[in-house]
Amino acid sequence: MGPLAQPTGSQKTHDTAPTARLEMTGINVAFGGVLALTDVSLTVEPGQVHGLIGPNGAGKTTLFNVACGLVRPTSGRIVWRDRELARLRPDKLTSMGIARTLQGVGLFPGMTVLENVMVGAHRHAKAGFLSALLALPTSDKDERLLRERAMRALTELGAEAYAGRYPGSLPYPVQKRVALARALVSEPELLLLDEPASGLSEDEMTELGELILSVTGRMSVLLVEHHMDLVMRVCDRITVLDSGKQIAAGTPAEVQANPAVTEAYLGDAVDVEADAAELTHADGGRTHG
Ligand SMILES: Nc1ncnc2c1ncn2[C@@H]1O[C@H](COP(=O)(O)OP(=O)(O)OP(=O)(O)O)[C@@H](O)[C@H]1O
Ligand SMILES: [Mg+2]
Structure with missing residues (x-):
């Protein structure tokens, strides 16, 4: 019950455009001898939707967990709201926005x-x-x-x-x-979503996409997601991980055109065809700026 008893902190409303930026730079995470992330950097710009994709076991959830304080990086730099943090703490997240x-x-x-x-x-x-x-x-x-x-x-x-x-x-x-x-x-000023579309129908996924786009005037979003249509539709920037390393980053169109990305998905034994097909066919069309 700890978090419930916390002081409520400053009351921040967002009448103005979001200004907070999450920067994760040179993040390394090792679980025992296994390098789950090697020198990964990702910045979620204010008011943007940043997608994090990659084949199974690529390290997406691990990086997501670094962003929400559940995993402490072995090394690397985290800056939130222009302040460098040794780590983010899960019990302090809400009060940090x-x-x-x-x-x-x-x-x-x-x-x-x-x-x-x-x-x-x-x-x-x-x-x-x-x-x-x-x-x-x-x-x-x-x-x-x-x-x-x-x-x-x-x-x-x-x-x-x-x-x-x-x-x-x-x-x-x-x-x-x-x-x-x-x-x-x-x-919040930053919303972290780990596979929010799993278990949703096509229609529900479309609604989820609209919802994500509708909140970007108030907050930024880090989106871990396997459904490529959704990712390509809502994201401003995308980071692609494979085997704990960043293999591509850029706009949806840039990422889709990057052969290393298709290769990574083709090398993935699980969900290969579905993911690769989605990746190839998603239109990358953007409805917001
Ligand atoms: N707590 C842990 N202890 C040991 N190894 C872990 C731990 N969490 C993740 N790993 C390993 O780190 C690597 C990255 O895992 P992670 O869960 O971040 O991948 P992912 O990209 O989220 O995969 P998926 O798409 O299947 O969810 C994998 O090799 C995984 O086995
Ligand atoms: Mg995962």
């Missing part, structure tokens, strides 16, 4: 959908959600604002009808939307 969704769903089964999203908003609650949970005296006004904020996030995700339901009773795609609402409700 970073939110994430992990690969599964990760909702609290014993809380309603609304309560789950309210947990994500704790940074903005003055009296704290913990005291609300414990039924301690708290400000009715803060409680009401927190509720309203959480409902707005659910509405933005089209999940307001499920506010009173328990996550376990909901279809997987709805649970994923709730998890996204919980990440968005803290109004």
Whole structure:
């Protein structure tokens, strides 16, 4: 329950364009003797969507975990909001303006959908959600604002009808939307998404793409994703990893035209044909600038 009891920090709203930049430079990660990442650099520019792709085992989740503090790099430099950090700390992420969704769903089964999203908003609650949970005296006004904020996030995700339901009773795609609402409700400056499209239908994936594009006026996004159509449609920049090394980086069009990328996917034993075909056929057309 630690994070819930934290001071709520400064209340930052984003009336202006995003300015925060995440820079990861020369990142090395070793698990025992295995080099999971070798000298990888990636910068998520303010307000941009940065895609992170590569075959299975390439190191995407490892780099994602460096960005959300779950993995400490063996060496390398991390700069967030112009400050160099020894590492990012998972329990400090929300107060630092970073939110994430992990690969599964990760909702609290014993809380309603609304309560789950309210947990994500704790940074903005003055009296704290913990005291609300414990039924301690708290400000009715803060409680009401927190509720309203959480409902707005659910509405933005089209999940307001499920506010009173328990996550376990909901279809997987709805649970994923709730998890996204919980990440968005803290109004992060950086949103980290690990395979948000897994388990979604084509239509849901299209909606997810629109949603990602719609938040870029307020925040930047780091997107780890296997679905190439989605990646090519929403990303401003893409970094491609293979065997822990960066093999390409650039705009969707540049990455698609890079033979090293197609080769890496063709060398991958799993999902080869699907991924390579998607990579070849995705149009890379951009609908936002
Ligand atoms: N905690 C760990 N301990 C040991 N090795 C690990 C650990 N996490 C990842 N690895 C290894 O590091 C390499 C990169 O794994 P990672 O999960 O980052 O790949 P990925 O690109 O996310 O793959 P996928 O597309 O399958 O999710 C793999 O060889 C993996 O086995
Ligand atoms: Mg992974």
